[in-house]
Amino acid sequence: MPAFDNNETAETVIGNSMNSLRKIVDRPCLLVNKLNVRKKRIWHVPRPEANAVCSSEFVPFSSHSSDLSFIKISLLSERITAYLESCSSGSSNSQKRVTPEIIMSSEIIAPSLAEQRRIGAFFDRLDSLITLHQRKYCGVASWMLGVALVRLGSESDGAFGEMKHVLR
Template sequence: MQQALANDWEQRKLGELYKPVYEKNDLSFETDKIISVAAMRFNPEAVVSDREYLRTYNVMRVGDIAFEGHSNKEFSHGRFVENVIGDGIVSHIFIVFRPNTSYDLWYWKYAINNERLMRSALVRSTKASTMMHDLVANDFLSESIPVPSLSEQHKIGALFARLDSLITLHQREDLPPRCALATILSVKNATIITLERWISPWSSLEAPTSPNSYPKSAAARSRLSLAFAVAARHTC
């Protein structure tokens, strides 16, 4: 079972997966399309004194990634953030990288932002400065990380998209705190299991309604634990 799962993954150089792009804004994008990389949201409050200055901004399209270099307890050497909100523009201080190959948007949203997966590559491809880290693009592109096959990316990405939807639902509904907490913990556990142990997600994405329905196989339980977050509100 472990060998079969491992065959869906391989070490890939980041330079095979991404390329730096320097697409400048030709004023097709106005201030309402300025993206806050740290929050990955459009920032309509951004103030630009001269419209022509928007030409200095780099275009960041859906699926592109940019490096946010501020360090904190969660991200010791900064982090990459993927654009999942729509085409927009970012400050010229950000280098934008664009996918070179077919990819799953939702898988890479989490993978490229995962400290456990990316830390070693970032340790070797960043330089410390005051309160943040600067990325050395060529060093970053020469690093390698484990990458699943495209079909495996789609499975994992579909699961993460479901989890995102569930979290949004919890934020909108008046659910017991214990249910929301169980879901959030399950989401974190799912990320760790998927990216560190290379366990495929449960392919059907239909979560069990009771923990008693878990199979006895350890590998199957690991896969089901990913999907179980989807049903967390039903098992609280």
């Protein structure tokens, strides 16, 4: 889960340091989160590394007859999320889970495999562009903050001078 929340970046971890159950990920798949489905944690793993594992909070889904990128977009839809939320149960809102059977029974309307691949590829490109622009924005914002701090610090009794005075 932390790896997913960290921009879907896999972690390298020593096996005996893991304190919870894991599932082997040995083929291209979608990892569909069964905990707090409203957060929409669905991770497309097109080429898992050797010895890859995932949290038992994910349900690995693979298919030879459907495009995984298309299935991911479908599972992220409001209709499927609402269905999964309505089927979830648990002691509190922060601990509600759905069963793997409920996830697998979700109905997805799918066109031909060729059309699924075109749709999936379109959304993959769109996601890549969004990620690229977010990274550019973060880089520009960090640069602007750095420039502002340098300017404030170089002013004759700028913000840093006032801060020193307040702290005294």
